[in-house]
């Protein structure tokens with residue numbers, strides 16, 4: 645069975661979780677090659693098994709190089725490992741008291757590595773969605789298990805009350821849509837950076853130490869407007885990156901794009917560097 649056939653078989657099992665982004669009607673798989681709604685809007689599966697469910701063409705801001713760097717650093721370095729463990733534990737706890745199959749949407753999954761890593765620890769049904777076709781293409785090419793969809797956060801191609809958990813990692817939110825697709829009591833797990841996130845990178849690239857500690861108060865306030873806040877877990881640690889890791893980190897970090905090349909070289913001339921990860925994990929119930 646090739647990648648596309650395997651993916652279509654997976655979609656077949658959970659096809660009732662999806663809906664047409666154009667007319668919002670239910671969809672089914674036709675001729676073993678397309679998702680087709682009751683009004684005949686047709687979305688073909690790609691060679692690697694993802695499906696593009698955007699209602700209009702979008703030009704994505706992120707480039708392929710950024711996703712390649714991110715895929716390498718997330719899947720091959722230790723940098724995000726403690727994050728994946730924390731998220732996996734939160735999901736495992738909720739899975740114990742839920743009906744199966746347990747469905748998890750990674751909303752804004754990019755090139756898919758965070759979701760893949762978490763699924764290596766927990767057996768749930770994972771769906772990765774991003775507006776960037778480049779990101780989803782890379783995810784589908786490399787990773788076998790999650791279902792990969794190109795889609796719009798503001799118009800999720802998903803039926804009401806279908807998912808048990810939404811992961812939203814360093815990515816924008818659409819709370820109205822999140823509430824709509826979550827089962828009653830479903831979880832939203834949102835990861836946001838704190839002021840020390842990638843501190844070393846900013847210090848070298850811009851030669852400044854950010855004394856003012858910024859807070860996520862506005863984000864938390866907005867979150868609690870829509871969801872019952874169960875917990876905020878602070879996750880903070882440092883880890884060493886090799887030169888390759890640092891190069892990938894610079895490529896995947898928008899704040900580095902405006903830095904001077906001489907500063908970037910200073911950073912890369914170190915043999916290895918301690919990098920700080922500093923997150924708030926917001927956990928809310930629908």
Ligand SMILES: [Zn+2]
Nearest residue numbers: 664667681685
């Ligand atoms: Zn339709």
